Amino acid sequence: MRILITGIANALGRRMAERLVLEGEEVLGLDRRPWPDAPPGVTMFNVDVRKRPAEEAFRLQPDAVIHMATVTHLAARKEERYRINLHGTQAVLERCKAYGVKQVIFISRHTVYGAAIDAPLYRTEPEPPLAGSTFPNLADLVSADLFAGSAIWRCPAFKTCVLRLVYTLGPSMRGTLSQLLSTGRVPTIIGFDPLFHFMHEHDAADAILAALRAELRGVYNIAGPPPVPLSILAKGTGRKIAYIPEIMFPKVTGKLGLPALSPYAIKHLKYPVVIDNALFREATGFKHAYDEVTVMDAYRAL
Amino acid sequence: MRARLISGAVEARLAQLPLPFNRYGLDPFGVSRDHLALFYTLLEPFYRRYFRVKTYGRQHVPSVGRGMLIGNHSGGIPVDAAMLLSSIFFEGDHPRHAHGMVEKFAQTIPFISTYFSRLGQLAGLPEHALQMLRADRLLMVFPEGARGTGKLYKDRYKLMAFGTGFMRIALQTHTPIIPFAFIGGEEALPTIYHAKLLSKLAGTPYWPVPPYLIPWPLPVECSLHFGEPMRFEGNGSERDEVIEGYVEAVQARINALIIEGRQLRGEDVGGGA
Numbered sequence: 096m097r098i099l100i101t102g103i104a105n106a107l108g109r110r111m112a113e114r115l116v117l118e119g120e121e122v123l124g125l126d127r128r129p130w131p132d133a134p135p136g137v138t139m140f141n142v143d144v145r146k147r148p149a150e151e152a153f154r155l156q157p158d159a160v161i162h163m164a165t166v167t168h169l170a171a172r173k174e175e176r177y178r179i180n181l182h183g184t185q186a187v188l189e190r191c192k193a194y195g196v197k198q199v200i201f202i203s204r205h206t207v208y209g210a211a212i213d214a215p216l217y218r219t220e221p222e223p224p225l226a227g228s229t230f231p232n233l234a235d236l237v238s239a240d241l242f243a244g245s246a247i248w249r250c251p252a253f254k255t256c257v258l259r260l261v262y263t264l265g266p267s268m269r270g271t272l273s274q275l276l277s278t279g280r281v282p283t284i285i286g287f288d289p290l291f292h293f294m295h296e297h298d299a300a301d302a303i304l305a306a307l308r309a310e311l312r313g314v315y316n317i318a319g320p321p322p323v324p325l326s327i328l329a330k331g332t333g334r335k336i337a338y339i340p341e342i343m344f345p346k347v348t349g350k351l352g353l354p355a356l357s358p359y360a361i362k363h364l365k366y367p368v369v370i371d372n373a374l375f376r377e378a379t380g381f382k383h384a385y386d387e388v389t390v391m392d393a394y395r396a397l
Numbered sequence: 398m399r400a401r402l403i404s405g406a407v408e409a410r411l412a413q414l415p416l417p418f419n420r421y422g423l424d425p426f427g428v429s430r431d432h433l434a435l436f437y438t439l440l441e442p443f444y445r446r447y448f449r450v451k452t453y454g455r456q457h458v459p460s461v462g463r464g465m466l467i468g469n470h471s472g473g474i475p476v477d478a479a480m481l482l483s484s485i486f487f488e489g490d491h492p493r494h495a496h497g498m499v500e501k502f503a504q505t506i507p508f509i510s511t512y513f514s515r516l517g518q519l520a521g522l523p524e525h526a527l528q529m530l531r532a533d534r535l536l537m538v539f540p541e542g543a544r545g546t547g548k549l550y551k552d553r554y555k556l557m558a559f560g561t562g563f564m565r566i567a568l569q570t571h572t573p574i575i576p577f578a579f580i581g582g583e584e585a586l587p588t589i590y591h592a593k594l595l596s597k598l599a600g601t602p603y604w605p606v607p608p609y610l611i612p613w614p615l616p617v618e619c620s621l622h623f624g625e626p627m628r629f630e631g632n633g634s635e636r637d638e639v640i641e642g643y644v645e646a647v648q649a650r651i652n653a654l655i656i657e658g659r660q661l662r663g664e665d666v667g668g669g670a
Binding site (some may be wrong): 124212213215216217219284285286288290306321322323324325331367371386387388 | 419421424425426427429501504505506507508510511513515519520522524525528578587
């Protein structure tokens with residue numbers, strides 16, 4: 096089987112590529128960022144997924160495409176995020192159609208559900224993603240998620256699957272949640288302690304591969320162990336907790352040894368985004384290898 | 398420091414609870430063992446000495462598996478909920494912890510919202526009820542809602558209109574309903590008047606005013622009466638009239654338990670409430 100991974104240079108991409116090569120699969124990688132020590136068996140295309148040279152990777156006719164060349168961090172400008180997340184996805188889907196790809200997996204985030212006060216604790220796939228209203232900076236991700244999902248009926252020639260992953264933690268120390276933990280002082284809003292849902296990087300990579308093997312079609316939540324309150328997450332990963340009054344939050348973010356966060360991030364520090372992964376577990380039989388305590392212990396030791 | 402505050406009895410009962418705590422003492426819904434320990438330690442003197450609650454029929458509460466505790470709501474501030482939680486935690490051979498369905502406004506208040514979450518008292522959404530029951534938990538539901546606690550002393554023990562949502566969820570999840578009556582709540586905080594302006598300012602559904610003005614419950618002797626589990630046929634997609642009939646049956650059973658309870662403490666209750 097030949098598998099194309101876009102955005103391969105991130106932690107999940109590398110992990111998946113290594114696993115697939117070990118299993119004897121052929122891997123094609125697309126990324127603007129280089130991956131100098133890519134293992135043999137991985138053919139790298141060092142180009143932007145939206146650019147014409149990227150088409151060369153599709154001409155090798157991969158059987159499946161795992162698309163995760165999306166920008167999830169908020170440091171990127173809004174226009175840039177829209178270009179990459181929406182037009183990038185459009186380009187990938189069109190080429191998949193043109194070159195006879197059989198299976199497309201789009202990697203989305205559980206944050207698309209949005210941290211809303213009146214939302215149930217465990218969110219399921221049929222629920223609408225609310226992040227567009229609760230966290231306007233994430234609107235492009237919500238659009239990309241739904242746009243990719245529309246390929247399920249727009250492009251019947253291949254199987255489309257949208258995977259909504261919880262936060263990941265692991266040796267790469269990259270990602271949204273790692274950023275929150277990056278300075279060693281974790282901001283919390285006084286009087287609130289929402290549940291945070293995360294899983295180990297390696298488990299996340301395994302889960303995506305499980306979706307690949309099961310040839311899933313549809314939208315699936317992916318989570319590992321149950322969530323823990325932010326205070327426990329901070330303690331468990333060896334961080335200090337900074338207690339911030341709600342009205343002070345926009346003024347202190349990025350200062351006093353706190354990570355720089357969007358003012359909208361306050362919603363995520365007050366209310367949980369937790370997902371139900373029963374559908375995915377049923378469809379693939381996926382089981383996580385790292386429980387919540389192990390994930391935090393391992394992260395603290397890094 | 399905190400460990401010394403926790404009563405030994407509470408520790409022993411906690412160890413018997415059928416909840417899947419992880420190494421940090423948390424279950425998948427964010428219920429925390431430490432918070433439960435403190436909560437029940439604080440409730441115990443209220444349950445045993447302040448309200449001197451007597452429990453009847455505790456054996457009707459299943460020792461494992463899902464169940465819906467359905468009963469009357471009373472008394473301005475929900476003493477009944479706290480005493481019901483205490484009763485199923487402290488009485489019988491198999492302690493249980495029940496999950497209440499809380500008014501949504503509580504979720505906006507700092508500290509309160511966090512404490513409610515750590516105690517497994519989630520916002521009253523149908524999704525939460527389904528999730529809890531599918532996880533084989535006990536659910537505590539007062540189908541009268543704020544209509545029950547917000548009634549005046551002259552209407553004491555008169556059941557207000559029941560919501561029907563609980564019945565559809567019970568049918569959908571094949572959950573037995575355990576009816577109960579709580580006696581004493583109406584006398585503990587007799588509401589003679591509702592201060593509308595205060596409730597508006599506080600953002601609460603109502604503000605009870607007792608004859609002694611401060612809305613704090615009096616040390617009235619209370620009792621709890623559990624009835625036999627009730628099971629109904631169906632899958633939750635039945636017509637309204639069917640569901641309403643089932644709900645009426647539950648309501649009638651609770652009414653009978655209320656009469657029993659009031660007679661037991663020597664009241665002359667006549668034929669009805």
